[in-house]
Amino acid sequence: MSDFFSAMPLAQDTARRMLAQLRSVPALAERYADVLALDSLGDLVHVPVMRKDDMNVALEHLRPRALQGATWTFQSGGSTGMPKLGYAPTGLYMDEVFEQWKALGPDDVFVNGWGAGKLWGAHYLMAAYADLAGCTGLGLGSITKGEYDFWLELFADRRVTAIGGTPSVLRPIFAHARAVGLKLPDLRAVLWLGEGWNPGLDDDLPAVAPNARRWGLYGSTETWVVGTNTPQCAVDVWHPLPSQLVHVGPDQLIDVTSLKPHGLNPALRYQTGDAGEWVRCTCGVPSRALRVLGRRNGEVKFRGVHFVNVDALIGTITGQPGVAQVQLVITEYADRPSLMEVLIVPRRDAAPDLAGRVREHILGTEIGGPNTMFHRDPDALVVRLVDALVHNERTGKVPDLVERYEP
Incomplete structure (x- = not known):
C-alpha cells in the first residue's frame, strides 16, 4: 500500500488534479493551502478530510467543468432535503x-x-x-x-x-x-x-x-x-x-x-x-x-439533557440472541416528554419474550446513555418487535436512527 503512487503514476496525477480543483473553490481554498505536495501516500494522509458539505460546495463550483462532457448525475438527499447532484x-x-x-x-x-x-x-x-x-x-x-x-x-x-x-x-x-x-x-x-x-x-x-x-x-x-x-x-x-x-x-x-x-x-x-x-x-x-x-452516528441528545450513544446502543442490542435488525426512533412532542423506541426485527427462532429481554438488557447495561433515567421513568423507553424497520420509501435504505417531531 505504501508504494501505491509509484506503482500508479496516473493515480498520483489524479490526486494532484483533485487538489488543484479544491484549491480553486474559494470556500475551500484556505483549508488546502498548507498542502505543499502529493508525492507519496505519506503526503496524502496529511490532507484534510472531506465531508458531505465540503463535497456539495465543491460540486457546485465545479459544475460547469463537469458538464463539458457526457456525464451522469446522481442524487444525495431528496427525501428530507434538496437533492445534491454529482457527476460520473x-x-x-x-x-x-x-x-x-x-x-x-x-x-x-x-x-x-x-x-x-x-x-x-x-x-x-x-x-x-x-x-x-x-x-x-x-x-x-x-x-x-x-x-x-x-x-x-x-x-x-x-x-x-x-x-x-x-x-x-x-x-x-x-x-x-x-x-x-x-x-x-x-x-x-x-x-x-x-x-x-x-x-x-x-x-x-x-x-x-x-x-x-x-x-x-x-x-x-x-x-x-x-x-x-x-x-x-x-x-x-x-x-x-x-x-x-x-x-x-x-x-x-x-x-x-x-x-x-x-x-x-x-x-x-x-x-x-x-x-x-x-x-x-x-x-x-x-x-x-x-x-x-x-x-459512526455519535451521540444524540434525548430529552434535552441525556446523551445516547447510538452506535453503542445498537451494537449491544444487535448482539442479543434472536435479534436480526435494530433501529432507534426518537420522537419529540410539543406537549409532553420525548419517547425513545427500540424497533427490533426478530429472527424466526427468537424467543416470544424477546422484547422484554432486550428491555432488561438496556436497563442493565452501561451504554453511555440514559439507562438510569429509564429506571426513573419507564414510559420513556418502548421496545417493540416489528416486521420491518422505518425506511426511505424511495431507496429502501434503513437508518440506524430516526428522529421525529410531533406537534
Missing part, C-alpha cells in the same frame, strides 16, 4: 468493477430490483454492470407487497438466476416467498448494495433459493463503488478496487480517495461516515481487506 462519466466506472467482481455472466437472467426514479443511481449502476456481463436484464424497480405473488411466479417461470436490490427491500420479498412456499431453484446470485446485509435473508434464502449466494458492493454516491464482496467473503468484509485508495484513521473512520483518471467528483480523502479496520478475508485473497464496522 457514461458507464459509471463499472468496467473496473466488472474486472474484479464476476457476479453475473452471459447466461444469467438478472432482475434489477433497485428503484429507477428520482435520480437514484443504483438502478442504472447495476444496469451498466449487467450490460458489461452480457446477461438478460429485467429492469423491475421497486414493487409493492401486493405484487409479490405475481412477480415471484414470473421469476420462477422465467428461470431467473440473479436478483439485486437493497437488502431491506429484498428481505420482505423472500420472506413472503417462504411463507407461501414458493421456490426459486434457478436463483444462484443475490446482488446487494446501499446498506449492510440483512441477516434475515440468511433465514429465508435456504428455503426459497438454496443455490443462491450473496454478492455485495460497498461505496457511496460521492465515491461510487469502493469495494466488492463475494460469497466466499465474510458479509462485512470488502476488497477495495485498485483505483480506490482507502485509509482508516486512528479513530477507525474510513476516508476514500478516488484515483480514477476520468473521475469528475473530487473525492480527496472523502470521509464516508463509516468506521472500519484492516483484516485478512476468509476468501483467501492475500491482500488486505476492509471490514466495515458500521456508521
Whole structure:
C-alpha cells in the first residue's frame, strides 16, 4: 500500500488534479493551502478530510467543468432535503468493477430490483454492470407487497438466476416467498448494495433459493463503488478496487480517495461516515481487506439533557440472541416528554419474550446513555418487535436512527 503512487503514476496525477480543483473553490481554498505536495501516500494522509458539505460546495463550483462532457448525475438527499447532484462519466466506472467482481455472466437472467426514479443511481449502476456481463436484464424497480405473488411466479417461470436490490427491500420479498412456499431453484446470485446485509435473508434464502449466494458492493454516491464482496467473503468484509485508495484513521473512520483518471467528483480523502479496520478475508485473497464496522452516528441528545450513544446502543442490542435488525426512533412532542423506541426485527427462532429481554438488557447495561433515567421513568423507553424497520420509501435504505417531531 505504501508504494501505491509509484506503482500508479496516473493515480498520483489524479490526486494532484483533485487538489488543484479544491484549491480553486474559494470556500475551500484556505483549508488546502498548507498542502505543499502529493508525492507519496505519506503526503496524502496529511490532507484534510472531506465531508458531505465540503463535497456539495465543491460540486457546485465545479459544475460547469463537469458538464463539458457526457456525464451522469446522481442524487444525495431528496427525501428530507434538496437533492445534491454529482457527476460520473457514461458507464459509471463499472468496467473496473466488472474486472474484479464476476457476479453475473452471459447466461444469467438478472432482475434489477433497485428503484429507477428520482435520480437514484443504483438502478442504472447495476444496469451498466449487467450490460458489461452480457446477461438478460429485467429492469423491475421497486414493487409493492401486493405484487409479490405475481412477480415471484414470473421469476420462477422465467428461470431467473440473479436478483439485486437493497437488502431491506429484498428481505420482505423472500420472506413472503417462504411463507407461501414458493421456490426459486434457478436463483444462484443475490446482488446487494446501499446498506449492510440483512441477516434475515440468511433465514429465508435456504428455503426459497438454496443455490443462491450473496454478492455485495460497498461505496457511496460521492465515491461510487469502493469495494466488492463475494460469497466466499465474510458479509462485512470488502476488497477495495485498485483505483480506490482507502485509509482508516486512528479513530477507525474510513476516508476514500478516488484515483480514477476520468473521475469528475473530487473525492480527496472523502470521509464516508463509516468506521472500519484492516483484516485478512476468509476468501483467501492475500491482500488486505476492509471490514466495515458500521456508521459512526455519535451521540444524540434525548430529552434535552441525556446523551445516547447510538452506535453503542445498537451494537449491544444487535448482539442479543434472536435479534436480526435494530433501529432507534426518537420522537419529540410539543406537549409532553420525548419517547425513545427500540424497533427490533426478530429472527424466526427468537424467543416470544424477546422484547422484554432486550428491555432488561438496556436497563442493565452501561451504554453511555440514559439507562438510569429509564429506571426513573419507564414510559420513556418502548421496545417493540416489528416486521420491518422505518425506511426511505424511495431507496429502501434503513437508518440506524430516526428522529421525529410531533406537534
